[in-house]
Amino acid sequence: MSRTEKKVAQLALDNPAVVSEMTIKELAAASNVSTATISRFVKRMNYANYREFTMALAHTAAAMTPQQSSFPELAEGDSLATIANKTFRFSVNSLRATNDALNEDDLARAVLKIINAKTLAFFGLGGSSIAALDGYHKFLRTSLNVVYHPDYDIQLMQAAKMTADDCAIVISHSGRNHETLQIVRELTRNGVAIIVITSYSGSELAQAAAVTFLSLTDEVKYRSEGMYSLISQLTILDSLFMMTVLRISSRTQPVLTRVRDVIEHTRDES
Amino acid sequence: MSRTEKKVAQLALDNPAVVSEMTIKELAAASNVSTATISRFVKRMNYANYREFTMALAHTAAAMTPQQSSFPELAEGDSLATIANKTFRFSVNSLRATNDALNEDDLARAVLKIINAKTLAFFGLGGSSIAALDGYHKFLRTSLNVVYHPDYDIQLMQAAKMTADDCAIVISHSGRNHETLQIVRELTRNGVAIIVITSYSGSELAQAAAVTFLSLTDEVKYRSEGMYSLISQLTILDSLFMMTVLRISSRTQPVLTRVRDVIEHTRDES
DNA sequence: CATTATATGAAAAGAAGTTTCACATTTCAA
DNA sequence: TTGAAATGTGAAACTTCTTTTCATATAATG
Missing domain, CATH: 1.10.10.10 (Winged helix-like DNA-binding domain superfamily/Winged helix DNA-binding domain)
Structure with a gap:
């Protein structure tokens, strides 16, 4: 040119x-x-x-x-409806950013580890315990053997019990939480396949992982990031769940009934 | 013309x-x-x-x-990346639909009840316990007196203890769960202000509420709705949280520092 | 240093869009 | 019903915009 x-x-x-x-x-x-x-x-x-x-x-x-108008900073005179709108907009932007950061390769490796795991355990403390609980709740509906407990000590004991045949999904927004890192060290020592969901790719946590998924928010500075990364974390887990169910059912069933199967397995009356 | x-x-x-x-x-x-x-x-x-x-x-x-392409049905030949994309797209659509269903009036009434409550309790069972836990976790960061316990029996006891001075946020996707309705009846008997987050406006649950927020998904038929309504529920809670914090801090502090305050109060290192 | 290839703008040519003008249709009052 | 005024319409003139041509300048190459 x-x-x-x-x-x-x-x-x-x-x-x-x-x-x-x-x-x-x-x-x-x-x-x-x-x-x-x-x-x-x-x-x-x-x-x-x-x-x-x-x-x-x-x-x-x-x-x-x-994109330009996608930094809905809460301003002084905002009405309640405006605050709500901006909150929703921010969630949507976070989801978009997170989705853009995903790639086929990581997804494939993660799903492979999940469906081949003898035990699938979720780890998450503090704010991330909610995402871990959600992951546990979702994967309970599959035929996999899943484990999660909110208490740190029990999570640590669980980590100590796991082997190279197992898979761990570790969730931490910052990737710097000491207790979470303690769990990861235990998992690493035992050779457990670790899938990490975090917001910072450079963290020690991300280093230890076999596969890392980033839960992003598109505006980091002025916000409490932890709040919005939760939604991204949940949707990453959701994606993994959908892929896993489709893969597991494809082993035994004709393709046509699979999607319907996902629905049946995930009906929730609460 | x-x-x-x-x-x-x-x-x-x-x-x-x-x-x-x-x-x-x-x-x-x-x-x-x-x-x-x-x-x-x-x-x-x-x-x-x-x-x-x-x-x-x-x-x-x-x-x-x-709008036209917003029903991302999972199809047979979808790659993993496509499944993930559709999952994210679906979440985004659910958020949009939920946001559109909100109105200023309901928000104002809800926030008023929340900030005037002597105790703010969250109720949710099964899949909705995750949203309830998240709400509890968020509002813990405020000066409000918040309560939540995952166990049904304890939730019921908590409901029995509450009075007309308190506020309850009840979350249920279908609005038909028996245990949840039991809790709501107890709350109603005690004259507790009830804020409901559900996906069906016609449910008995919605009837009992002082304010109802709808967590919508824009495509209901072929899907496990419960999974996507969770994200809408979380963002409704998030909106309520943001509004509440801004309102509470405005009582005591100059407006300019408020937004910054929200950030400080919600920092999350996990 | 000459030669070829490439880039550029002025101006001509070609399209696209607007306005004018004459005619047709409709509206309305007598 | 009829004629005058108002409105609507298309052909063609006109204006403006875009493309192509052509001559010239600049850079690349042997």
Whole structure:
């Protein structure tokens, strides 16, 4: 791409919303190149004509706008409905970010470890105990042998009992909680396959894991992250659960009934 | 609006995506009117020119598309990543539906009852115990006097102890669980203010409530709804929590430090 | 250093969109 | 019912926008 074309591209990428409204003349004037160059440029970019190009820009701009406005900081004059809206919006953004960070490879390895485990144990303390409890509750509905107890000492004892045939799902927002790390060291010593769900990939916890899933929030600074990562953690567990059930049932049953099977296994009347 | 203009409008509304890509000539041909008429028509619609009109169409088309594709049914050949994506998408849709069902009035009444309660107790059994636990965990961080115990018998005893000065948040997906209803009857007898989070507005549970919040999923038929309503329940609780903290701190502190305060109060290192 | 390839803008050519104007249709009052 | 005024419409002129051509400049290559 040549220098002049870069100027145009930069302008378009910087504020697609504005450029998408411009005529080719205006854009030419704004970027100090001729209309001819722009016309050629958009064709090089595989758009049929300038109009198609601006349409595409408008689309990306529309797709980006929610991102820009996706830091719903609670402001002074917010009504209750606004606070609720922002809370929901923030949850949605967290889910999106978490989803984007997932990859097929990790999922495949995690599911393999889960369905081959003699025992599947959940570990989580403090705020993360809720996610661990949810994971336990979900996987109870499968044929797997699952274990979870909210008490730290019992979790530690459970970790000590486990072997290389087992699988542990460890949840911790920060990845720095001492008790959680103690459990992980015990698990590592016993050669247990560890699947970690945390928000920080650099933590010691993430290092020890065979597979790490990141529960992200798209705005970390001004917020109590722990609150929003919970929802991401739950949905990661949910994904693992769905995949596991589909895989387990596929061993024994024709494919067509599998999805229905998931539903039956997960009916909840509470 | 004249007859010819209606033809154009109809065409544009029926498939905005297609029309937004058309030139004025093509649209003229497609709707059997002259280009002049269309040009006048878009001006009557308060668009500066035809180009602006097509842009607007493209926008509405873009806004409509995600709605159409928002029922991510798990299909036979789905890869693991696809299963995960659909799970996340479904969670997002559930949150959106739940958010849309909220209204300022209910929120205001709920927050009032919460901050004036001498004791705030959470009730939830089975799958909903997770949401109840999360609510308890969140509100522990406030100055309120909060109570929750996973055991049914203890929940029932707790309900028996409560008075008209207290507030109960009862969570149940179906709203039909017998034990939960037993608790609610006890609460009602004692005149306790009841806030209900459930997925079915018609349930007996919802009838007994002072305020009902609906945790919705936008596709009910083919799914295990309980799983997705959990995330909606959590975010409703989260909203209530945020509103409560902001309200409580506003009694004693200047407004500017409030938001910061929320963050401090909710830091979570687990 | 000459030669070829590539990039660029001015201007011509071609499309797209708008306005004008003449004619048709409808509305409304007599 | 009828004629005048108002409104709606398309063809064509006109304007504006976009693309292509062509001559020139710049960079790359042997």
